[in-house]
Amino acid sequence: MAEGEKRRPTLGELIRTQREMASLPMRRLAEMVGISNPYLSQIERNLREPSDKVLEAIAENLKLSSEMLFNSARPSDPEGQPEVVAAIRRDPDLTHAQRATLEEMYSTFRQVTTENRRRGRGTGRAAAVHDGSGSADT
Template sequence: MTDGDPRPLTLGELIRTQREMAAMPMRRLAEMVGISNPYLSQIERNLREPSERVLEAIAENLKLSADVLAESTRTSDPEGQPEVIAAIRRDPDLTRAQRAALEEMYETFKDVTVSNRRRGTHG
């Protein structure tokens, strides 16, 4: 990513950048997280998406908030809204009321997950 590139870092880029800033070899972080070095490499290259447990362990070992890392995994459309919401809004087979209900359910599920993550519970 260059200074002129407005594109946000991907999850893998963010993990790699934070690991490098901590001067931590990939092999060491993988060992601390309890995953293989090749798996961490795939995560950093955005070839694999880590499980919630792995993401939390990476965040903990890099002294980051799991919420910060998790937020970076959410895909957005060009207007900045989550891709899920954008897809719901584009679907021609849904009524306005159905779209509103789906958006509300999505936001509720997301809020519960974030809240559980902050409390350290999983659901």
């Protein structure tokens, strides 16, 4: 990180800050959300990632939108980020869990392809399977 650049808060830090700004003790917010105090503590310390349902309940009780809460904690587009990942992150019709799953799948596909290229396997087989013919020459 360059000097003078401000680090974005993590999701847990953002939740803690918003809770403190609302003058809500952790126990009270956990009770309002319907989760245990230790679980909320783990979320605030970034040890656990809340489900969409829990994130929505936290946002509702802190008078925030869950998308705003999630998006504001997400790092800004890093240099060199694939456009696919940026598009996944921008899509308002996907849940947090769906975005995370798609990003993980995309990353895995890229990693496998890179490994195959490095080993000299290329992508011919994938192309053959994709067109359904079983042959890349059709």
